[in-house]
Amino acid sequence: MANLSEAYESAPVQTHHIIPLDFQSVNHVPESHSWSNSDDSLPVQSQPLVNCEQISLPIIDLGDLDASKMMGQACESWGMFQVINHGIPLTLFRDVESEARAFFSLAAEEKMKALRSPSGVTGYGVARIAPFFNKVMWHEGFTIVGSPVDHVREIWPERYHRFCEVMEAYQKAMKELSERLLDLILKSLGTPEEHIEWLPSVACQGRLAPCTALQLNSYPPCPGPTQVIGLAPHTDSYLITILHQVGNINGLQVLMEGTGWVLIVPLEGAVVVYVGDMLHIMSNGLFPSMLHRAVVDNTRHRLSFAYFYGPPADSSISPIPRGCPSQFRSMTVREYIEMKAKDFKGALSKIRVV
Ligand SMILES: C=C1C[C@]23C[C@@]1(O)CC[C@H]2[C@@]12CCC[C@@](C)(C(=O)O1)[C@H]2[C@@H]3C(=O)O
Numbered sequence: 083m084a085n086l087s088e089a090y091e092s093a094p095v096q097t098h099h100i101i102p103l104d105f106q107s108v109n110h111v112p113e114s115h116s117w118s119n120s121d122d123s124l125p126v127q128s129q130p131l132v133n134c135e136q137i138s139l140p141i142i143d144l145g146d147l148d149a150s151k152m153m154g155q156a157c158e159s160w161g162m163f164q165v166i167n168h169g170i171p172l173t174l175f176r177d178v179e180s181e182a183r184a185f186f187s188l189a190a191e192e193k194m195k196a197l198r199s200p201s202g203v204t205g206y207g208v209a210r211i212a213p214f215f216n217k218v219m220w221h222e223g224f225t226i227v228g229s230p231v232d233h234v235r236e237i238w239p240e241r242y243h244r245f246c247e248v249m250e251a252y253q254k255a256m257k258e259l260s261e262r263l264l265d266l267i268l269k270s271l272g273t274p275e276e277h278i279e280w281l282p283s284v285a286c287q288g289r290l291a292p293c294t295a296l297q298l299n300s301y302p303p304c305p306g307p308t309q310v311i312g313l314a315p316h317t318d319s320y321l322i323t324i325l326h327q328v329g330n331i332n333g334l335q336v337l338m339e340g341t342g343w344v345l346i347v348p349l350e351g352a353v354v355v356y357v358g359d360m361l362h363i364m365s366n367g368l369f370p371s372m373l374h375r376a377v378v379d380n381t382r383h384r385l386s387f388a389y390f391y392g393p394p395a396d397s398s399i400s401p402i403p404r405g406c407p408s409q410f411r412s413m414t415v416r417e418y419i420e421m422k423a424k425d426f427k428g429a430l431s432k433i434r435v436v
Pocket residue numbers: 203209210211212225294295297316317318319320388390422
């Protein structure tokens with residue numbers, strides 16, 4: 083990426099925090115992955131990990147004339163919504179799925195050839211938030227910022243082109259969709275143009291590149307799904323995340339005030355869009371960036387693809403003026419990502435001013 087690698091370099095991850103378990107060779111949950119009775123598990127155990135309540139998130143048709151208003155309402159009440167009629171061909175989701183499956187089914191020593199470096203962003207490894215927990219998640223990921231070619235060529239000298247082409251096409255489609263969605267969401271907030279000079283519909287020429295990333299998440303089947311966590315509770319950092327959950331395997335849960343953890347059941351053909359920290363800041367706290375987590379299945383291998391979109395690294399983010407005192411101080415995207423990389427739980431409260 084032309085943008086944020088340096089922000090992550092300032093908080094490198096220890097090598098042992100990057101290497102996932104060899105899931106193909108385990109038939110029990112090792113102590114390192116058992117979240118029961120660990121300090122980390124407190125927010126996790128306050129409710130059953132599986133069979134929790136299901137909710138129906140608002141479903142918004144991108145062709146609907148009221149889409150902007152509905153998105154604003156959904157962001158305010160839920161911090162998230164589902165989108166249908168988004169224009170992403172089903173074949174593209176299937177192509178990404180087939181490349182991701184081909185990658186994650188490789189033997190552990192093959193995947194290790196694409197390992198993310200301690201201060202890098204692209205590559206194979208555990209989630210970036212892993213060092214903040216004592217226990218290890220039942221998860222492996224492949225993060226792509228820009229092109230994965232240098233990593234994938236190591237594994238597939240003959241067929242790496244296909245993987246790269248598919249990921250490039252997906253990132254292009256997701257970038258366009260993110261920009262369409264942000265246009266509508268920011269319109270619902272009455273955002274003045276000078277506040278979002280980086281958005282293509284506003285910018286003239288010479289626009290800087292947005293910060294984007296694609297995360298392929300893999301949650302292998304687990305012999306003790308209630309003991310482990312796929313992805314520990316977190317909020318996403320950027321403006322929005324577009325999530326595609328593969329197949330009809332449940333996994334994504336969101337913490338709803340007053341209700342607890344609720345399951346977001348995958349809806350075929352739809353994507354889930356959620357508010358990230360930067361949109362929470364821009365909306366001056368009106369749109370919550372919801373705490374979410376992923377749980378795992380005992381027989382099925384779950385995959386999800388998360389696409390993150392944020393403003394260019396050096397642009398500043400601050401609450402859109404809407405007549406109320408600002409709850410957050412202004413900072414650059416780079417500064418916020420650096421803060422979150424060092425302290426992922428405390429970053430938002432550190433920039434809160436009221
Ligand atoms: C752009 C990014 C957001 C992310 C960190 C990253 O550089 C690439 C991976 C993303 C991810 C995916 C899993 C959850 C998460 C919190 C993490 O550990 O890595 C998010 C990061 C984020 O939103 O900050």
